[in-house]
Amino acid sequence: MTASKALDQPAFVERLTRAVRRRFGKAAAVTPVGEPSMGGINHTAIFEVAEAAGAARRLVLRRETIEGIGNPFIASHKQYRLLEVAHARGLPVPEPVFELQPADNLGNGFVMGFVEGETLPRRINNDPRFDGIRPGLAARCGELLAAIHDFGLEATDFLTDVADSADPLAAQRERLDLYREKHPALELGLRWLELNRPTSGAPASLHGDFRNGNFIVDETGIVAILDWECSHHGRPMEDLGWLCVPSWRFGNTDRPVGGFGERADLYAAYEAASGRRVDEEEVRYWEIFGMVRWAILNVMQGFGHVYEGRRSMVWAACGRNVAMVEHELMQALNGRSPR
Numbered sequence: 001m002t003a004s005k006a007l008d009q010p011a012f013v014e015r016l017t018r019a020v021r022r023r024f025g026k027a028a029a030v031t032p033v034g035e036p037s038m039g040g041i042n043h044t045a046i047f048e049v050a051e052a053a054g055a056a057r058r059l060v061l062r063r064e065t066i067e068g069i070g071n072p073f074i075a076s077h078k079q080y081r082l083l084e085v086a087h088a089r090g091l092p093v094p095e096p097v098f099e100l101q102p103a104d105n106l107g108n109g110f111v112m113g114f115v116e117g118e119t120l121p122r123r124i125n126n127d128p129r130f131d132g133i134r135p136g137l138a139a140r141c142g143e144l145l146a147a148i149h150d151f152g153l154e155a156t157d158f159l160t161d162v163a164d165s166a167d168p169l170a171a172q173r174e175r176l177d178l179y180r181e182k183h184p185a186l187e188l189g190l191r192w193l194e195l196n197r198p199t200s201g202a203p204a205s206l207h208g209d210f211r212n213g214n215f216i217v218d219e220t221g222i223v224a225i226l227d228w229e230c231s232h233h234g235r236p237m238e239d240l241g242w243l244c245v246p247s248w249r250f251g252n253t254d255r256p257v258g259g260f261g262e263r264a265d266l267y268a269a270y271e272a273a274s275g276r277r278v279d280e281e282e283v284r285y286w287e288i289f290g291m292v293r294w295a296i297l298n299v300m301q302g303f304g305h306v307y308e309g310r311r312s313m314v315w316a317a318c319g320r321n322v323a324m325v326e327h328e329l330m331q332a333l334n335g336r337s338p339r
Helices: 012-022 075-089 121-128 133-147 169-177 184-195 236-244 265-276 281-309 313-333
Strands: 029-034 041-050 057-064 095-100 109-113 204-206 215-218 221-225 232-234
Touching: 012 029, 012 041, 029 184, 057 075, 075 095, 075 109, 121 133, 133 204, 133 221, 133 236, 169 184, 169 281, 184 281, 184 313, 236 265, 236 281, 265 281, 281 313
Parallel strands: none
Antiparallel strands: 029 041, 041 057, 057 109, 095 109, 204 232, 215 221
C-alpha cells in the first residue's frame, strides 16, 4: 500500500473531507491512510474519520476510473446497491456507508467500511497462517455463492439492462470485436461456446467475479466479499465455473477451486445450501467461458495501457497474460486442462 497519488493531493483530501463532513458533521476529521498499489478497475483510497465523540473509524473510498472502449463493468451506484442487498442479508461484505453525490466533486463512487484481512491469493493459498481455514474454504465459497444466488431477480432488478444479463456470450464477442486484434484461440473458444450452450435453467443474481483475490480472509475464514462490478443475471453454474478457472489457482494446479480446494467440496456445499443440483458438465462449460472472458478482459487491459493512457506495469502485464490464458483454453478444449 502506498500513501501516494490522490491522497497526496491536498485538493483531493479537501474534497474528501467536505464529503465526509456532509454525512458525519462539521467536526469530522479525515486522515489519509493509503491506496492499494495493485488493481486498477476502480480507484481505492483508505482513510480514517474521527468524529467529535468516539474512536476513529477506518473507511474505504471506491471511485470509477475506467473510461474507454468496451468497459464491461457496471456503474458504481449499482455496485453500492448490491452491497446494500448483501449487507442486509447478513453476508460478509464491507458495510455500505454512503454514495458519492455530484456536490462531492469526487466523481462516481461510494464509501464503505474497511475490513481487515488478506486478499493476496498466493498468501491465502500457501501461508501457514491460513492452514486452519484452507480445508474448508471451497465449501464456504459454495455456501456464499448459494446465498448470492438467493438474492432474487426482483431485489437486483437494476441488473436487468446489463449486457451480460441479456446474453453473456454475445457480450464477450462484442467486446473482443471492439479491439480489432487477431486472436484465433479466442475465436475458437467463442465458436465452441456457441455450439455447446446450455439450453435450460432459471437465471439468478450472480456475483460475476467471485474468485481468489476478490474476497478477504483472516484466520477465521472469509470475512468480506469484494468487487461486485461484474454482477449480472445469469445461470448459477456460471459463478461456480468462474471460481474454477485455472488463472485463479496461482500455481496450485492440484487444487482446482481457487488454488485452495476441491470441486467436490464446493459442489456439495453449494447443493446443500441452495437446493440446486450442480451440473458438472455445465460448470465445465462456464469454466471454458471464464477463460475466454478473462482473456478478453486482459485484451482490454493491454489496450488501455497502449492506447488509452492507462499506463501501468499492471495493465501491461495483463496484456501479456492473454497468451497464457489462451494456452490454458487450448488445453481445456483438448481435454487436457489441469483437473
